[in-house]
Amino acid sequence: MIRATKVLGQHRWTQTPADTIVLDFDDRHRRRMAMTGTRGLEFLLDLENAVALRGGDALVLDDNRLIEVIAAPEPLVEIRGVDPHHLVRVAWHLGNRHLPTQITGKGLRIRRDHVIEAMVQGLGARIIEIEAPFDPEGGAYADAGHASDHGHGHEHAHEHQAHDHHDAHDHASHAHDQDHGGHHHHDEHCEHEHHHGHPHAHDHK
Template sequence: MIRATKVSKLQRWSEPPADTVVLDFDDRHRRRMAMTGTRGLEFLLDLEHAVALRGGDALVLEDGRLVEVVAAPEPLLEIRCNDPQHLVRVAWHLGNRHLPTQITGRALRIRRDHVIEGMVKGLGARVIEIEAPFDPEGGAYAGDDHGHETHGHAGHDHSKHDHGGHDHGHHHDHDHHDHDEHCSHEHHHGHSHAHEDK
């Protein structure tokens, strides 16, 4: 089976693609996976490292042909707020829970989740159920093979640290209780270096 071993990012390719693959968010965060294009082209995605693919990127086959990536529509929640400050406050609460979040000009989009829906409504936001491609911001989870959120801060990979002989043990002391607007204490997300390398 022919392999796709490279990715050509959006706007860096212009020739007509040999085929197209329609992938949801999870399948756009793989390193190795058998795929079939909409026109029947079968190939193996075989990248050196997992890459966060976006709609409009192209997979480069060993023979130089391209397969265009299209982001599949998914069941999402679109969160709308009263003003930019309100939007930022809701975005902070989503980020504090490490939720992949797409930021549009006027709204935030997340995967459907009844618990989070209740939380954002409690913060005064309006929530609309939509079907749309999910293209969240890159971040700590962007390099993860399955697109699931990880707790590596600023996207760095703790497994590659040279700790020079001292035991760090990377354990993140995140306080994950429900914060509300009346929280009087501050939350510091600094990583407490007791590093458990995984």
């Protein structure tokens, strides 16, 4: 099977991609994983280190063809505060729980979690249920200089933050080896499945 061993960051490639791969947040942080593009091209993601991919990145195949990464929409909650000071206070509580959080121009975005939503509402914030790609901040453990040639410093802390979050709220873990409706397949590292029904996996270093 042909391999993808390098990653080109957003805006660092112009070649027409040979195929595209649609991945949610968890599946965008892997090191090794068998995948099938939306047009049927099968390949093995085989990176030296786990990399947090973003929508718009490109995976480089052994024959120099490119596979475009598309961030899949996920069930999220957008958090709106009364004012910036209020929103910073809410953000502190989210960070204190090591919860992956995306910062936008209007507020904060997290994945659906009834426990956290109740906490946020208890702090006086408003929540809006949305469907959108999830692209959280990297946190204090971000590593801007990895070996996959990203131009925008992708972060490596997401998988650890996600596990902290699950441990804190007693979320169940489910083993699985199913595929994603023909879009991509998981290897032996698959370990978890979220509430929104989209299988995903983690490949720890």
